Amino acid sequence: MKFRWETEFKETEIGEIPKDWEIRKLGELLKSLESGKRPKGGALAHNPNGILSIGGENINWDGSLDLSECLRFDENFYKKLKKGRIEQGDILLVKDGATIGKLAYIKEAPEGKAMVNEHVFLLKSNNSKTYSRFLFYFLFSEIGQQQIESSISGSAQGGINKSIKDNILVFYPPLPEQSRIATVLSYFDDLIEVKKRQNEILEKTAMAIFKSWFIDFEPFKDGEFVYNEELGKEIPKGWAVKRLGEVVKIESGGSAPQKEEYFIGGKNPFVRVKHLTNYPCVEEADFINDEAVEQYNLKLYNEGSIIFQRSGESLSFGRVNILPFNAYIVNHLAVIPNLPSNKLLMEFLFFTLKNILIELIEERSGTALPYIRISDIEKKEILLPPPHILQSFHSLVEPLFQKIILNQKQIMTLRKIRDTLLPLLVFGKLRIEKV
Known part of the structure; x- marks a missing residue:
């Protein structure tokens, strides 16, 4: 790979570009600009086995997709669509609503077939005029975002x-250079995606072990069982039934700094609801300064602590994340601190808590859910195995959790490198002569 720093620039209406680059209107580079729709009937038309319909809520700020809560509609509806079908190389742009301006690039259509709803534009590039992934990175850049x-x-x-x-005006290098820029930047995005998928598989593996041991009792079926009235089922003899609050202390986060001055020169990670993911780990954080920490009397939580949402928009309820770094957290979140006294329990508590939150959400199905009281969670009865079984489970799944945390740290490093390179390459300050 060969780079060089550009020294000759010219001024344009949207900024400085290399002398051999041009400026083009977005429309000149598109084959079409489409938006989707949804079938009449709304939720009644929803088909859990149907084709994915991607909306603004399914697009993350980092340009990735979160399809865990994506609506699906009947394939017959998809077949009748004249516009809005997703294809490889398409760019998604949220055109209204709370997530307006979010972008995503489609490396390949999810599950082979997918569509967008009426809140999302589908930008289909003219491949003879532009390289679609370069166009995505330009729109994702600071100048692109300002224009959007x-x-x-x-x-x-x-x-x-x-x-x-x-x-919208677009910086327009020659096509071969567009391809080289997109190749370099997508290298980091593709690595990030691989590590995210690894984390998803690692979590599912650990969850399968948890279910086998503590839901289905498969390793213990040859042992003696006794009927427990609190749980209404037979459990292995010698296992205890306790309220979660008897086993571990759940704490609430602190107040969020409001003034901009508290973020100037900030080096202390501060995790908000927006930083939770459907993957096992928090991915990002805001950064606050020491003055904010002192002013709001915030408590620092250790890497490996478990956090979850207890108030805010209901869409994110049920998400349980691990902190991959030491951080302060907002009061919409609750935390089980990673303390020496909790070490043996952390992985067990992670999955136990996920099940409890699902139960609480189902209990309140159809009603507004402004918050979940910590006391409601602590009152939940859990089945607690003897210490030697917890130790065996911990020894088995802790390496999976450690790998998840390591992957997440690598994701953050890769994203930082990509974000540093993106403006240098897309604005032509650093030229790629050979890949």
Whole structure:
């Protein structure tokens, strides 16, 4: 791979570019700009075995997709669509709502077939004029984001309309260079995606072991069982039934610093609801300074602590994450601290807590869920095996959790490198002569 620093630039209406680059309107580089729709009937038309319909809530700020809560509709509806079908190389842009401006690049259509709903634009590149992944990275850059933001019109949350084809201007290097830029940046994104999938598999593996041991009791079926009235089922003899609050102390996070001055020069990670993921680990954090920590009397929690959402938008309820770094947390989150006294229990508590949150959410199904009281969680009865069994489980799954945390740290490093390179490459300051 061969790089060189560019020294000759020219001014344009959207910034400085290399002398041999051009500026093009977004519309000149697109084959089409489409938006999807959803079938009449809304939830009644939802088919859990149908085709994925991607909305703004399924697109993350880092450009990735989160399809865990994606709606699905009947394949016949998908077949009748003239617009909105997702194909490899498409760019998704949220055009209205709370997540307006979010972008995603489609390396390959999820599950082979997918569509967008009416809140998402589908940008289909003209492959003879632009390299679609380069176009995505440009739109994802600071200049691209500024232009997308300035395209929002209307009252309340506003919206983005098809005038972006004429209003958004794109830095336009020669096609071979577009390909080289996209190749380098996508190398980091592809590595990030691989590590995310590894973490998903590692968590599912650990969950399968947890279910086998503590739900189905498969390793203990040859032993003696006794009927437990509190749980209403037979359990292995010698196992205890306790309230979660008797086993571990759950704590609430602290107040969120509000003033911008508390973020200036910030080096202390501060985790909010938006940082929770459907993967086992928190991926990012805001950073606050020492003054904010002191002013709000915030408590630092250790790497390996378990956090979950207890208030806020109901969409994120049920997410349980591990902290891959020491951090402070917001009061919408609760935490089981990773303390020496809890070491043996952490992996067991991670999955136990996930099951408890699912139960609480199901109990309140159909009603507003503004918060989950910590006391409600601590009152939940859990089945606690003897210490030697907990030790065996811990020894078996702790390496999986350690690998998850290591992967997450590598993801954060890869993302930092990509974010450093992206403006240098997309704006032509650092030129790639050979890949």
